Amino acid sequence: MSSGDGASQSSSKKSKKPTYSRFTQQELPAFKPILTPGLIMAAFVFLGITFIPIGLSHLSASDNVVQLVDRYDEDCIPTYNSNPEEAHNKRIQYIRDASTNKTCVRTLIVPKKMRHPIFVYYQLDDFYQNHRRYVKSRNDEQYRNPSAERKTANCEPEAVNDDHEPIVPCGLIAWSLFNDTYSLLRNDVPLPINKKDIAWQSDKTHKFGSNVYPKNFQSRSLIGGATLNESIPLNQQDDLLVWMRTAALPSFRKLYGRIETDLEANEVIKVVIQNNYNTYTFNGKKKFVISTTTWIGGKNDFLGKVYITVGGASLFIAIAFISVYLVMPRPLGDPSYLSWNKNPPSN
């Protein structure tokens, strides 16, 4: 009886010790890397030998791109006054006058053979498409859905016209649509520019409606740019779609079209420009660009140069490190570097 009591007593007395788990005792298995000189050397050498080839291939791809950039806004409205302020005013007056002849012919010479497709861009400088109030000035629902025509929130001041009818597409971005046109002549033979599929597919299929038509566009007193054909739905107005994607920086290019034939070296290309767009009031620049592309895109040496610089710097650091380490080696785990051995406790 008493032994039975003793047995039940010892089993009912519970231990208060918490159950052991590797997580709560912070004894999880762990990988503890140490920066040994071998590892450091290996890391820098690896960086060097991988980045330099990447940089070289990037740079060579960029070198293979043939690009022609031609600034035409000043030369297209020549002013023979030496006074810059007068020239500025004269240009503004010229561009605003609907009766002046805006045709301008520029001549370009192809430096190297360019393989198709050759891309035609217009480049604007000092045009702040990324200004917050400009970027806000759009209403995606209105562009997508014909029944949302009256939704013009955020589109002020280009929301409704003087009769309080909604403007489709509303907003300042659409209102300021670029309207210079380019046509090309190669040896005086017209060179067609393919203007299909210059916008992203998702814009055409999802973001802009196939049954939304422009209405009351540019119908207020100030005209900011191009007019739109009211019988073509928004998702087929490629120039509008390209323009509506606001650029990140004040100097940007937008795709205008594609040339589907090769251009040989030293060919003379004449560009007939309708110089309609007013960048003169804010001293913006307009440039005409034609460029081929490679697997990395257009002509941009920057990335290739950065890769090569970083690769070269890594190799240099590896060499510097190994030479300093050979001069002043520190064996791994050398106790003489412990702080109490370096500065013995003085009482």
Place this chain on the structure above:
Amino acid sequence: MNCDVVICCRVSPKQKASITRMVKEHSGKTILAIGDGANDVGMIQEADIGVGISGMEGMQAVMASDFSLPQFRFLERLLIVHGHWCYRRISKMILYFVYKNVTLGLTLFYYNIFTGFSGQDLYDDWYMTMFNVLLTSLPVLSVGVLEQDVSSDVCLKFPALYQQGQRNICFGWKRIIGWILNGILTSLTIFLLNIYALSPSAITKHGYTADMEHIGTITYTSIIWTVNCQVALMISHFTFISHILIWGSIICWYIFLYTYDILPPTYPKIVFHVFTEQIGPEPAYWIVTLIVVIVSLLPYFIHIVIQRSFFPMDDHIIQEMKYSGTDVSDGPMWLREQERSKQMTQVGYSARVDAKIRHLQEQMHRKRKSFYSS
């Protein structure tokens, strides 16, 4: 106040508390009070750190304290192991938090230089919301909870490591300013590299140029990679949890990006399909991310290389000893260093005198030996 040890007996609780307050005010140091009875509650609450012992005299001390122990002997472990680890963890966590938010925020400031200071964000609103919630918060939790510089038994053997906390080595002004500068430099690098690499010429084979949403998404991807890899460089104790949280956060970003941009266009607005259709398949995206991450992390990496190789700290040396196995292969050296580290931390008049006498005895012993051998 010039004594090293003071013994008070038959004091009331109020007197205990006032002694603690007096020491705290006059010395300006951090005070720890430990007690087990109800009469210690005042003292425990008055001190900066109150430790209660649960046991014979009840639970009042435990309920009033910041930490509670079952036995007095665990105080050593509390301070030297957990106090040491906690100090390092909290320092790293706070400095990293400042760094990562400086990195994100400053890129927005730099961008505004290019937008006429109009206040336009470079990144979509939901990207920025997710930054501190989902994409970069978990790895730093793993630092704060699991990081260890040396294991617990080594902490107990080398009490001198605890002095790193007392001397405020990990959170001094030099470190704080260093991390802020790291953040400034990282943000500048990320921003400039992305801006110059992605504009104005085309970024795809099909001639498309990069618009605000493309540059924004690519820059943001670089930031997520950089700050998460920076955590990986900071950690010296990688558990499987750390790996899951760090690499998982990066994967979370891609999952979020994918999910967000296949939602109907009402929600993502201009970033609709930015990853799936537009930049995801482009080599430019991945090549730019790689170089930006490496270049941003290079200054910190070079710093720790130089520090570890030429100006190592105590915990680095001890880590190396454990790594190369000299604690096992050179046993006498290991024990000798432990003794020396304990010497440094001794306080108390008599203890110091004892140490000095021992030191002089050793010197005399050596001189006698050389006298006899010559």
